[in-house]
Amino acid sequence: MMSTSDSRQPADTTAGDAKTVAGAAAFSKFIAVLQLVADAETPPNVAKLSAASGYPRPTVHRIVAALQAEGMIVATGNGTVFNLGPRLVNLASRSWERSDLRLAAVDALMELRDVTSETIHLAVPSQGEMVYIEKLESPHAVRMASRIGTRVSLTSSSVGKAYLATLGENERETLLKDAPLRRFTEHTLTDLDAVRQEVALTAQRGYAEDREENEVAISCYGAAIRGTDGRTVGCISISMPTFRLQNDPQTRYIEPLLAACRTIAARLGPTSGR
Structure with missing residues (x-):
């Protein structure tokens, strides 16, 4: 049993590393979309975010939904364009104040x-x-x-x-x-x-x-x-x-x-x- 457990250890470590890398890549996409919302001269919609980021629309839809759920962005106007949300503004304010x-x-x-x-x-x-x-x-x-x-x-x-x-x-x-x-x-x-x-x-x-x-x-x-x-x-x-x-x-x-x-x-x- 001991030898079987030892033989599995490298595979488990590799899987963990892969998950970490995948998580980092997903996080980078979230940050990229959030930055595009912040930098836009006028509130962008999903189509504009997709074009600017190069990500497929379904991917941007998922990212936008997640950012909205966390209060990082909010839908404005007719609900199809986005601005920075109150949670992000609060975090930024605390950063500047400190x-x-x-x-x-x-x-x-x-x-x-x-x-x-x-x-x-x-x-x-x-x-x-x-x-x-x-x-x-x-x-x-x-x-x-x-x-x-x-x-x-x-x-x-x-x-x-x-x-x-x-x-x-x-x-x-x-x-x-x-x-x-x-x-x-x-x-x-x-x-x-x-x-x-x-x-x-x-x-x-x-x-x-x-x-x-x-x-x-x-x-x-x-x-x-x-x-x-x-x-x-x-x-x-x-x-x-x-x-x-x-x-x-x-x-x-x-x-x-x-x-x-x-x-x-x-x-x-x-x-x-x-």
């Missing part, structure tokens, strides 16, 4: 907003993009359309360029080669060499510019927050309608921006994290 970076940054971000009277974003790198984890609105009537959770390009946004400028050459090149270089406006840089030059200039001067490259009629300045190990833990941007740009950007925006980054880095201390 972020060490956000907690360390909030006072400095408020001061930066008050000094500049413009919209302030705090962003972190995520899967080849930057994602906003905090936003403080400008007191002016004309405001930004962005929101917490918005993902922006590394190559067209000020926070993205600020992040790229802090990386080593190999890491930066890996991200740049995978970057889609999508054109958002007539000012967007879509030539890789031009992007490299822009990132090099950003590294040289210590801050990034977005000259209506990510959004029409919106200009931004961005800078990186570095942890004690020298790695960038996040980036801040000051964003405004281009018509509101002041004549002395160095004094009006850049110096307060860099001061905020230094203040936040000091508050994070040796245990800095996102």
Whole structure:
């Protein structure tokens, strides 16, 4: 009996590994569909989710049903299109509220907003993009359309360029080669060499510019927050309608921006994290 049991053990382990791999693959599909719902400009239906994901419609139907049952997405409109659900929003809210970076940054971000009277974003790198984890609105009537959770390009946004400028050459090149270089406006840089030059200039001067490259009629300045190990833990941007740009950007925006980054880095201390 003992020898029979021993001979079966490798087969049982293999079966367990196969189940683990299959479970991971299924989970990845759920996350992919959830991300598509989150990124859609308008609530998508099953057909659009199927086309965007490449999964068959029956598969997407099952995924959507499961996500609805867990409160991760909800049906809206006539019940055939989907938005993020309350459970997911609650989980995301808790994540942002408990972020060490956000907690360390909030006072400095408020001061930066008050000094500049413009919209302030705090962003972190995520899967080849930057994602906003905090936003403080400008007191002016004309405001930004962005929101917490918005993902922006590394190559067209000020926070993205600020992040790229802090990386080593190999890491930066890996991200740049995978970057889609999508054109958002007539000012967007879509030539890789031009992007490299822009990132090099950003590294040289210590801050990034977005000259209506990510959004029409919106200009931004961005800078990186570095942890004690020298790695960038996040980036801040000051964003405004281009018509509101002041004549002395160095004094009006850049110096307060860099001061905020230094203040936040000091508050994070040796245990800095996102």
